[in-house]
């Protein structure tokens with residue numbers, strides 16, 4: 001077991017990648033705090049844990065610094081130690097985003113390109129993004145990553161050791177025209193990862209990022225069959241990823257096997273982006 005007795009927090013672990021990471025960490029002996037903005041989802045993940053050390057669910061919106069502070073105060077009081085943070089909570093669509101319209105136009109563009117007509121349909125996503133959508137996207141991903149990291153570093157500094165893993169995306173590496181706010185948030189997370197890695201290295205804390213490609217989770221489920229097929233067609237391994245493949249990457253970055261990694265990103269993406 002690679003994480004025996006380590007205390008880990010995985011944000012947004014009621015679903016998808018966070019759930020898979022939390023379950024794998026528990027199997028590897030960690031005591032896992034499962035955060036989600038939806039308590040019932042966090043509790044479900046905890047109920048699925050087979051690890052001996054088990055886990056506990058804490059509801060908090062990571063975009064709210066007071067809720068994040070309260071969550072870490074509970075961890076400090078009840079668990080006493082803190083070793084691993086996975087900043088995973090995320091959203092793909094901001095409030096008021098015209099998801100149906102973007103899907104329709106993206107599909108039209110794919111059909112134009114496949115039939116050799118060139119791309120004439122305008123997506124016009126950026127010019128129609130609202131302030132509210134932009135702010136919520138950055139708040140959940142970037143504020144959330146910062147608020148949790150600030151508290152984690154404070155606790156980890158008591159023992160001068162720890163590992164922080166931030167969920168970025170291939171959207172940060174190659175752009176994602178259907179969601180510029182999402183791509184900006186994920187790019188910010190990569191830059192933050194690099195800066196904090198340099199800041200806290202002297203305290204024995206390592207900070208790394210994961211940039212997954214297209215992975216089958218509830219987040220990608222609403223994608224239309226045509227868009228899904230188009231992404232898979234651009235993925236050399238010819239399939240979407242499984243959440244457990246991202247969890248394996250997180251485990252590597254969380255445990256001592258990656259003891260000389262900091263400020264890096266790893267991209268389980270099937271070849272969708274080769275950098």
Ligand SMILES: NC(=O)c1ccc[n+]([C@@H]2O[C@H](COP(=O)([O-])OP(=O)(O)OC[C@H]3O[C@@H](n4cnc5c(N)ncnc54)[C@H](O)[C@@H]3O)[C@@H](O)[C@H]2O)c1
Pocket residue numbers: 011012013014015016017018035036037038041060061062063088089090091140144167168169170211212213214215216217218219220
């Ligand atoms: N699925 C993919 O293909 C993919 C690819 C690249 C990156 N990612 C990133 O991986 C992470 C997980 O994605 P997923 O596919 O598992 O999504 P998901 O929608 O299945 O799960 C996200 C979880 O985060 C929770 N959450 C949302 N906002 C929150 C908040 N403010 N505070 C606390 N919890 C909150 C949700 O309730 C949900 O349980 C996200 O950061 C996402 O951007 C996913």
